[in-house]
Amino acid sequence: MPEHEHDCSQFLHLVSDFIDDNLDDLTCQEFKKHLDECEHCRIVVDTTKKTIDLYHTSNEEIELPTEVRGRLFHCLELDEYLEK
Amino acid sequence: MSEKPAIDLDALRSGDREQFALMVDTYSTKIYRLALRMMGNEQEAEDILQETFLNAYRALPKFEGRSNLGTWLYRIASNQALMRLRKKNPVSISVDDPIVDDEWDEIPRQFVDWCCLPENELMTAEVFSELDSALDTLSSNLRTVFILRDVNGLSTRETAQVLNISEAAVKTRLLRGRLKLREALSSYFSERIEEIGYA
Numbered sequence: 001m002p003e004h005e006h007d008c009s010q011f012l013h014l015v016s017d018f019i020d021d022n023l024d025d026l027t028c029q030e031f032k033k034h035l036d037e038c039e040h041c042r043i044v045v046d047t048t049k050k051t052i053d054l055y056h057t058s059n060e061e062i063e064l065p066t067e068v069r070g071r072l073f074h075c076l077e078l079d080e081y082l083e084k
Numbered sequence: 085m086s087e088k089p090a091i092d093l094d095a096l097r098s099g100d101r102e103q104f105a106l107m108v109d110t111y112s113t114k115i116y117r118l119a120l121r122m123m124g125n126e127q128e129a130e131d132i133l134q135e136t137f138l139n140a141y142r143a144l145p146k147f148e149g150r151s152n153l154g155t156w157l158y159r160i161a162s163n164q165a166l167m168r169l170r171k172k173n174p175v176s177i178s179v180d181d182p183i184v185d186d187e188w189d190e191i192p193r194q195f196v197d198w199c200c201l202p203e204n205e206l207m208t209a210e211v212f213s214e215l216d217s218a219l220d221t222l223s224s225n226l227r228t229v230f231i232l233r234d235v236n237g238l239s240t241r242e243t244a245q246v247l248n249i250s251e252a253a254v255k256t257r258l259l260r261g262r263l264k265l266r267e268a269l270s271s272y273f274s275e276r277i278e279e280i281g282y283a
Binding site: 009012013015016017019020039040043044046047048049050051052054055056057058059061062063064068069071072073075076078081 | 101102104105108112113116117120121130133134137138190191192195196197198199206207211215219230234235236237240255258259263265266269270
């Protein structure tokens with residue numbers, strides 16, 4: 001990144017749009033070309049994607065504890081629907 | 085966010101208990117996950133879960149359906165969480181903080197490529213704890229957007245609706261949040277790679 005710092009800071013603002021596939025074709029091509037030439041930016045993009053993936057995956061591991069669900073239904077006076 | 089078609093909105097609005105129970109069952113895990121990520125505390129997550137559905141029940145007759153049910157519930161839960169965070173730390177937290185682009189402080193400094201680490205190094209309890217610690221370092225504005233958008237999987241538009249901010253503000257906050265978290269995790273994994281001698 002230090003060798004092309006000006007270019008890199010411009011691309012840095014587009015990292016999210018690149019990851020979310022929100023760039024127009026031309027900008028996307030330029031972005032990919034820059035990633036081919038700049039290892040630091042390539043690492044930033046890859047590790048940002050992995051960061052998002054880790055948070056998403058870890059969130060899926062969280063289950064609503066049975067006792068929390070039970071207390072929720074009770075406080076909402078929905079006990080009769082608890083087992084359904 | 086997928087809406088379960090089985091929920092009858094008209095019946096729900098008019099107080100049908102079975103439909104309300106169905107709504108609670110459909111969204112309680114999602115709301116609990118959101119609250120737990122926001123607060124980092126199981127007891128507060130449970131309190132927010134209960135407050136969300138109690139408030140929703142009271143407000144349901146006025147629910148107009150302009151946003152979908154899930155987005156509406158996320159908005160109630162996010163507001164509950166943000167109010168609690170504001171009470172804890174009234175100085176630094178404001179839902180209405182302006183986005184100041186010239187305060188750009190997310191210049192990457194960590195360039196370790198840890199994506200190649202094996203799954204058994206990435207999916208550990210220690211890493212999950214590190215994810216929580218990194219999330220705690222974000223301001224509530226950045227944290228809320230990141231959790232809604234990237235963790236809970238809402239679209240940019242839905243996240244904007246939940247927080248009543250523009251889509252541009254969502255994108256700006258999301259980029260800043262993502263880069264800050266990446267930096268924190270890169271720092272952690274950089275040390276981890278040295279520890280385990282992974283090349």
